[in-house]
Amino acid sequence: MASIFKREFRAYFHTPLGYVIIAVAYFFTGYYFFTYNLYGATTDFTNLYGLLFPVVLFLVPVLTMRLMSEEKRSKTDQLLLTAPVSRVGIVLGKYFSAVCVFLIAISGTLIDAVITSFYGAVDWPCVIGNFLGLVLLGLALIAICLFLSSITESQVIAAVLGFAVSLFLMLVDAISLVVKSAFFRAFFEYISFKERYNPFTLGVVELQNVIFFISIAALFCVITTAQLERKRWN
Amino acid sequence: MIVVKDLVKKYGDKTAIDGISFSIKSGEIVGLLGLNGAGKSTTMNCLTGYIAPTSGSIIIDGNDLLKDPDKAKKVIGYLPEVFSFYPDMRVVEYLDFICDLKGYTKNKQARKEHIEEICRQVGIYELRGRMIRNLSKGYKQRVGFAQALIGHPKVLILDEPTVGLDPSQIIEIRQLIRDSGKESTVIVSSHILSEIQTICDRVIVIHDGHIAADGSPKHLEEALGNANEVNIRVRGAHADIDRVIRATGAVRRYSRLQPQEDGCEDYIIVGKDGVDVREKLFRGFAQAGIPLLQIYGKEASLENIFLRLTGKNEKAGDK
Numbered sequence: 001m002a003s004i005f006k007r008e009f010r011a012y013f014h015t016p017l018g019y020v021i022i023a024v025a026y027f028f029t030g031y032y033f034f035t036y037n038l039y040g041a042t043t044d045f046t047n048l049y050g051l052l053f054p055v056v057l058f059l060v061p062v063l064t065m066r067l068m069s070e071e072k073r074s075k076t077d078q079l080l081l082t083a084p085v086s087r088v089g090i091v092l093g094k095y096f097s098a099v100c101v102f103l104i105a106i107s108g109t110l111i112d113a114v115i116t117s118f119y120g121a122v123d124w125p126c127v128i129g130n131f132l133g134l135v136l137l138g139l140a141l142i143a144i145c146l147f148l149s150s151i152t153e154s155q156v157i158a159a160v161l162g163f164a165v166s167l168f169l170m171l172v173d174a175i176s177l178v179v180k181s182a183f184f185r186a187f188f189e190y191i192s193f194k195e196r197y198n199p200f201t202l203g204v205v206e207l208q209n210v211i212f213f214i215s216i217a218a219l220f221c222v223i224t225t226a227q228l229e230r231k232r233w234n
Numbered sequence: 235m236i237v238v239k240d241l242v243k244k245y246g247d248k249t250a251i252d253g254i255s256f257s258i259k260s261g262e263i264v265g266l267l268g269l270n271g272a273g274k275s276t277t278m279n280c281l282t283g284y285i286a287p288t289s290g291s292i293i294i295d296g297n298d299l300l301k302d303p304d305k306a307k308k309v310i311g312y313l314p315e316v317f318s319f320y321p322d323m324r325v326v327e328y329l330d331f332i333c334d335l336k337g338y339t340k341n342k343q344a345r346k347e348h349i350e351e352i353c354r355q356v357g358i359y360e361l362r363g364r365m366i367r368n369l370s371k372g373y374k375q376r377v378g379f380a381q382a383l384i385g386h387p388k389v390l391i392l393d394e395p396t397v398g399l400d401p402s403q404i405i406e407i408r409q410l411i412r413d414s415g416k417e418s419t420v421i422v423s424s425h426i427l428s429e430i431q432t433i434c435d436r437v438i439v440i441h442d443g444h445i446a447a448d449g450s451p452k453h454l455e456e457a458l459g460n461a462n463e464v465n466i467r468v469r470g471a472h473a474d475i476d477r478v479i480r481a482t483g484a485v486r487r488y489s490r491l492q493p494q495e496d497g498c499e500d501y502i503i504v505g506k507d508g509v510d511v512r513e514k515l516f517r518g519f520a521q522a523g524i525p526l527l528q529i530y531g532k533e534a535s536l537e538n539i540f541l542r543l544t545g546k547n548e549k550a551g552d553k
Contacts, residue, residue: 002334003331003334003335004335006331006334007320007331007334011320011322014322014323015322074318074320074321075314075316075318076318076319076320078284078314078316078318079312079314079318079332079335079381080335081283081284082282082283082284082307082310082312082314083307083332083335083336084303084304084305084307084308084335084336084337085304085335086303086304231285232283232284232285232286233285233286234245
């Protein structure tokens with residue numbers, strides 16, 4: 001797993017992809033930090049984190065689109081799958097490399113909070129809660145998009161599918177408002193990422209929401225591994 | 235070193251390999267020979283653990299590939315038919331990554347020396363700092379060969395290692411394979427008969443998902459090629475030559491070919507079983523004082539061998 005992680009993490013910075021993703025995340029973080037915190041003269045970071053939610057939804061598919069699909073297209077997966085590395089190791093190595101780049105990308109928010117703390121009282125539990133929420137959202141989304149990358153040979157299709165899933169996750173709230181059936185409304189509210197994410201933005205860390213995001217991440221890592229395994233048996 | 239038993243692989247309704255069994259001793263260089271689609275790539279893919287067989291077992295160096303894949307794969311060095319690489323990596327970085335993958339020593343100095351030794355061995359030492367994507371096809375193939383050699387594998391599996399290379403590169407790669415055979419058990423697949431003949435101690439011919447023949451190249455040639463069929467060129471008149479050929483008593487059938495040189499005649503001759511027709515012809519023409527300019531055995535083409543193996547070419551007029 002460590003070998004795959006090392007290679008994939010380096011690959012992000014051998015190409016412009018890692019830099020672009022981090023730059024875009026820093027740009028939006030900086031922009032919201034300037035408009036809400038500096039211009040609005042507040043130490044409240046809730047708005048900044050709230051606005052980063054859609055940014056993350058669109059950055060993650062780009063972050064993961066290459067991971068599995070490119071190996072399939074260029075047939076480099078043949079060497080990986082014949083190397084003495086388990087399929088779980090391959091998936092987790094790739095997964096954590098994307099997670100690390102993601103963490104670097106969103107770390108700008110913490111830097112902003114530290115800077116702000118020199119000039120005013122920062123509500124640290126709220127900032128940490130928000131940051132944790134963003135991390136968990138990332139963990140779940142990266143796993144979903146990694147799976148989407150494993151079912152196609154095209155990076156573009158992987159990214160488009162990722163965007164579609166991200167958009168759907170944003171729309172789920174709206175659907176739950178118009179659905180009449182109590183069961184489906186409850187279902188859509190249950191799977192709504194926004195509903196799960198919102199408590200974090202208030203600095204409230206609920207265990208069930210933490211478990212929800214981690215379960216989604218674990219589930220999709222397992223499905224991606226099964227997808228690799230399936231190829232071996234078919 | 236390798237024991238394969240009743241290997242079956244089905245893709246849906248199609249059976250790619252159907253009950254293949256063989257065992258390979260340590261240090262053997264074995265050629266897997268077969269036409270495209272015969273099942274040799276499927277066999278190799280099963281041996282490397284890339285795909286799982288529908289049934290059967292594969293034991294490599296005492297480890298069951300299906301039950302304990304990581305242990306079994308550790309002793310294998312594999313060069314796929316299409317060697318793919320990461321375009322963003324340099325040769326040394328790539329080989330270092332393969333060391334990581336195979337879990338070959340964490341000691342940096344030992345690893346560096348190992349990589350450099352392999353680079354020298356395959357002739358890419360000077361190019362080790364270059365991006366792989368910028369290398370020529372022949373050098374890329376050598377990088378592929380180098381990665382297969384990482385970690386001193388006990389078993390080397392090479393899938394069509396010379397495809398797409400120019401003649402001098404082919405000779406070099408063949409030499410590399412022969413050299414590797416001194417340290418490892420080697421399995422090479424090819425659809426070029428002469429290649430297998432020059433490299434391998436033993437040949438396994440796969441046809442239609444079955445093993446059609448298994449033996450040394452010489453055995454294969456004798457059993458499947460037509461060793462008693464020769465082409466000759468003789469200086470003289472057809473009538474005289476005809477008389478000598480008949481007088482040898484060793485010729486089953488012969489036919490006259492289009493003359494290629496002035497004053498000469500060309501023939502294709504099939505000898506009787508159990509007689510070396512070459513010697514009889516030589517003596518016959520020598521006694522008659524007719525110069526025999528050329529005599530050469532007709533090489534059995536893979537196609538012919540396959541047709542023979544599958545019993546499809548017993549053309550009535552051929553023998």
